[in-house]
Amino acid sequence: MTDGSTPNSDKPAIRLGTRASRLAVAQSQDIADRLAKASGRPVELVTVTSEGDTNRASLASLGGTGVFASALREALVAHEVDVLVHSLKDLPTAPYPGLTIGAVPKRADARDVLVARNGATVETLPEGATVGTGSPRRAAQLRADRPDLDVVDIRGNIDTRLARVEDDLDAVVLAAAGLGRIGRLDAATELLDLGFWPSAPGQGALAVEIRADEDDRNLLAALRKIEHAPTRLTVTAEREVLAKLEAGCSAPIGATAVVDAEMLLVSATVYSPDGSEYRTASHAAMLDGSAQDRLDEALSVAGRVADELLENGAAELADLPATSGPGTDEPDTGHTAGPGLATPAE
Numbered sequence: 001m002t003d004g005s006t007p008n009s010d011k012p013a014i015r016l017g018t019r020a021s022r023l024a025v026a027q028s029q030d031i032a033d034r035l036a037k038a039s040g041r042p043v044e045l046v047t048v049t050s051e052g053d054t055n056r057a058s059l060a061s062l063g064g065t066g067v068f069a070s071a072l073r074e075a076l077v078a079h080e081v082d083v084l085v086h087s088l089k090d091l092p093t094a095p096y097p098g099l100t101i102g103a104v105p106k107r108a109d110a111r112d113v114l115v116a117r118n119g120a121t122v123e124t125l126p127e128g129a130t131v132g133t134g135s136p137r138r139a140a141q142l143r144a145d146r147p148d149l150d151v152v153d154i155r156g157n158i159d160t161r162l163a164r165v166e167d168d169l170d171a172v173v174l175a176a177a178g179l180g181r182i183g184r185l186d187a188a189t190e191l192l193d194l195g196f197w198p199s200a201p202g203q204g205a206l207a208v209e210i211r212a213d214e215d216d217r218n219l220l221a222a223l224r225k226i227e228h229a230p231t232r233l234t235v236t237a238e239r240e241v242l243a244k245l246e247a248g249c250s251a252p253i254g255a256t257a258v259v260d261a262e263m264l265l266v267s268a269t270v271y272s273p274d275g276s277e278y279r280t281a282s283h284a285a286m287l288d289g290s291a292q293d294r295l296d297e298a299l300s301v302a303g304r305v306a307d308e309l310l311e312n313g314a315a316e317l318a319d320l321p322a323t324s325g326p327g328t329d330e331p332d333t334g335h336t337a338g339p340g341l342a343t344p345a346e
Contacts, residue, residue, distance in 0.1 A: 013042040014219060017072050017081035020047045021157050026181045027206055028085045031105065031226070035083070038222035048075050073099060076211060082219065084209040088202035088235055089175075091209075093243040102210035102220070104235060106228035108177035110204035110256070112138060112197055113188035115162060115179075116171035121190040122146060129170035132161065136273060138173045140252040141197055143275030162187055177204040198254025198269050201238035205231055229291060230259055237298040241268045244306030245314065246321045253318070255305075257298070262287045264294075266301045270314035277317055281308035 014035055018028035025045065032043040048071050072084045073096055083102065114122055116129075122145060125131070132154035133139055139151045154161060154172070158179065161172045173192075179185040208223060234257035241255045255268040267282040283304040287294045314320065 011039075011041040011218075013044045014039065014083060015044050015046050015081040017046050017048050017075050017084045019072070020049065022182055023087075023158055023178050024085075027087070030181070031083075031085045031206065031208060034105070034226045035219075035222050038225040039218050041218065046075070046081050048072050048081070073209070076209065079211075082210070082214075082216070083223075086207045086209060087178075088205040088207045088239075089200040091202070091207055092248070093239050098212050099209055100212045101207050102214070103208040103223040103227045104232040105206055105208070105226050107205040107231040107235070108180060109191075110199050111176045111194055112173050112192045112199050112203075113176045113179060113185075114171055114173055114190040114192065115165055115187050116189045117165060119189050120171065122192070125149060125171060130168070132164060132169045132172045135173070135200070136250055137200060137252045137254055137271065140271035140273055140275040140278075141254070142173065144271065144278060145196070145275075147275065158182060158184065175199070175203055194256050198256045198267065201242045201253070201255040201268075202235045205235045233257075233264070233287075233294055233298050234259060236295055237264065237266045237302040238268075240299050240302035241266065241306050241309075244303055245270070245309065247318075251318060251320065257302075259287065264298060264301055266298075266305050268305050268309060270309055270318050270320070272317050273319075279309050279312045279314045279317060281305045281312070283308070 016028055016032050016035070018024050028045055032045060035041075036043045069086055069091055072081075072086070075081050076084050077098055088104070114120075116125060120126075120129075122142070125146065127148045128150055130150045130152055131142055132152050133142070134154055139153070142149055142151050152169070154164065154169075156164075158174065161174060162184065165172055171189075174188075176185065176188065176191060179188060208226070210219070210223070214220060237257040238255040242251070242253060245251070245253065247253055252271040252273060253268060254271075255266070257264065257266045259265075263284055264287055265282065265284045267280065269278050269280040271278045283301050285297050285301045287297055
């Protein structure tokens with residue numbers, strides 16, 4: 001470890017499960033260093049291969065980006081590792097039996113970026129330019145703003161996608177946080193403003209997942225030290241919108257939650273796949289009371305955003321399964337903002 005501390009090698013190591021990609025290892029190592037410093041114990045990275053790493057089909061056909069999490073979670077349940085690190089935007093909102101989110105560290109930049117030839121921006125890309133993305137949301141946003149562009153589905157790690165800009169693509173759209181974590185943010189030619197380009201719920205944030213019955217007091221205390229309450233609050237709200245819409249993490253939905261002067265503002269946009277139509281809703285509330293009271297308010301505001309989107313036809317627009325909402329006879333699905341996301345591990 002190079003975290004500035006000297007973990008006690010006499011104490012049992014914390015085993016941190018990670019995918020093998022450059023980005024996954026970079027963000028896992030960052031959390032490993034923080035946990036080592038907070039716990040005084042060594043932290044070992046354990047590589048786990050997921051279906052998303054080996055199957056080159058489109059994410060939509062594989063069932064969304066949750067395919068990256070399943071193998072990791074199986075390893076955690078089997079006690080092969082002690083903690084996992086996920087990109088929160090890739091984590092399904094449905095609870096996973098026996099697991100909970102032990103910590104949500106401070107969020108990085110939530111924006112998307114354009115990486116284009118000749119320093120181009122979305123506005124200055126030539127007519128008919130080929131832009132690659134594996135995200136239906138990003139594809140819809142690009143088509144909404146520039147219907148003349150040729151938006152194509154791509155897969156591969158960050159380095160592979162960046163290399164294609166100099167090969168067969170004019171540009172790609174990626175997450176600013178991912179580029180930043182591998183030291184490649186300088187490749188971006190435009191940072192896309194969240195106002196017009198809302199990113200995926202939870203984008204830029206990491207989730208440290210543990211077993212719900214974890215009783216390692218040292219580990220639990222270390223997780224509390226790396227928890228960032230404002231980040232948990234905002235990503236809880238964003239992911240609750242996704243959950244209430246019963247949408248997967250690859251659905252064409254952007255969501256942004258911000259806290260300003262103790263006011264929480266939650267906005268979300270649902271797009272048709274071709275970008276020709278979209279629905280947007282925003283709601284706000286003052287935050288007060290305990291940490292749990294604030295999280296409850298975040299869930300409430302997000303629920304109002306989702307209800308308004310459903311009332312305005314978002315489910316039909318984006319072919320979402322959600323049909324419940326005010327004025328319908330459908331039962332409440334009971335979805336939450338994710339496996340233990342609304343409440344930090346005690």
